[in-house]
Amino acid sequence: MGTKKYLLCLVSTLFMLSIAGCGGGEVDLAEKAEEAAPAKEVTTIDPTTAATVKGKVSFEGDLPRARRLNMNAEPSCAALHNKPVYSNVVVPNENKTLRHVFVYVEKGLEDKVFETPKEPAVIDQKGCIYIPHMIGVQANQPIQILNSDPTTHNIHPLPKNNREWNESMAPGIPPKVKKFPREEVMIAVKCNVHPWMKSYIGVLKHPFFAVTGEDGSFEIKGLPPGEYTISAWHELLKKGTTSHKVTLSASDTKELDFTLKQAS
Numbered sequence: 001m002g003t004k005k006y007l008l009c010l011v012s013t014l015f016m017l018s019i020a021g022c023g024g025g026e027v028d029l030a031e032k033a034e035e036a037a038p039a040k041e042v043t044t045i046d047p048t049t050a051a052t053v054k055g056k057v058s059f060e061g062d063l064p065r066a067r068r069l070n071m072n073a074e075p076s077c078a079a080l081h082n083k084p085v086y087s088n089v090v091v092p093n094e095n096k097t098l099r100h101v102f103v104y105v106e107k108g109l110e111d112k113v114f115e116t117p118k119e120p121a122v123i124d125q126k127g128c129i130y131i132p133h134m135i136g137v138q139a140n141q142p143i144q145i146l147n148s149d150p151t152t153h154n155i156h157p158l159p160k161n162n163r164e165w166n167e168s169m170a171p172g173i174p175p176k177v178k179k180f181p182r183e184e185v186m187i188a189v190k191c192n193v194h195p196w197m198k199s200y201i202g203v204l205k206h207p208f209f210a211v212t213g214e215d216g217s218f219e220i221k222g223l224p225p226g227e228y229t230i231s232a233w234h235e236l237l238k239k240g241t242t243s244h245k246v247t248l249s250a251s252d253t254k255e256l257d258f259t260l261k262q263a264s
């Protein structure tokens with residue numbers, strides 16, 4: 001895109017006019033317009049009245065068998081493991097709950113502004129898988145990406161609402177730091193070199209999210225009293241109880257359980 005056309009598009013966006021014709025630059029231009037907007041005042045939450053939602057995410061019905069990852073195409077990856085490695089997509093826990101479910105406040109915080117954490121979230125490429133499999137971050141929070149492997153990876157997020165990029169990372173390379181400025185649940189991440197590598201990043205404008213772990217539970221603390229929609233996202237199990245409406249009074253702790261199943 002030439003400088004003249006670029007400026008034209010930028011100006012159009014700032015004045016909320018049509019950006020048709022700017023081609024693939026919409027995301028970049030929207031980012032620039034957002035950066036230029038005056039910073040809103042950060043919402044103050046009174047910790048003495050803050051509320052909590054917690055619960056667990058279970059599954060219903062049969063789950064697909066865990067898929068074994070075949071790393072034979074890359075002997076340097078296969079050599080990093082002395083036992084079979086399974087896909088992290090569907091991971092049931094012993095108590096019939098699920099790992100790797102992103103639970104978050106979907107609605108109810110639109111009029112509030114939260115400070116961006118300076119502490120980075122971390123994704124490691126280790127054993128030729130992404131660790132962890134799923135993270136949540138706030139918009140513009142730094143994401144530090146490591147390569148702990150003796151092999152080259154090429155990390156490639158596939159956002160729809162943010163700018164797409166990919167980075168080749170040779171062994172021993174210093175960590176890369178990236179950020180996503182706009183909300184997006186979820187951004188799939190792949191490796192251009194190793195087709196079995198996959199992970200997810202959830203980006204929100206607030207800090208009220210959790211990823212379920214070994215006991216399938218979640219806890220979201222510090223919420224101001226209000227009415228919320230709390231939702232659960234899993235890569236494969238997208239049916240069942242995927243969201244709850246909840247009203248939180250001052251200092252409430254409410255329990256919410258989700259039950260996910262596969263689309264039939």
Ligand SMILES: [Cu+2]
Pocket residue numbers: 128152153154191192193194197
């Ligand atoms: Cu890789």
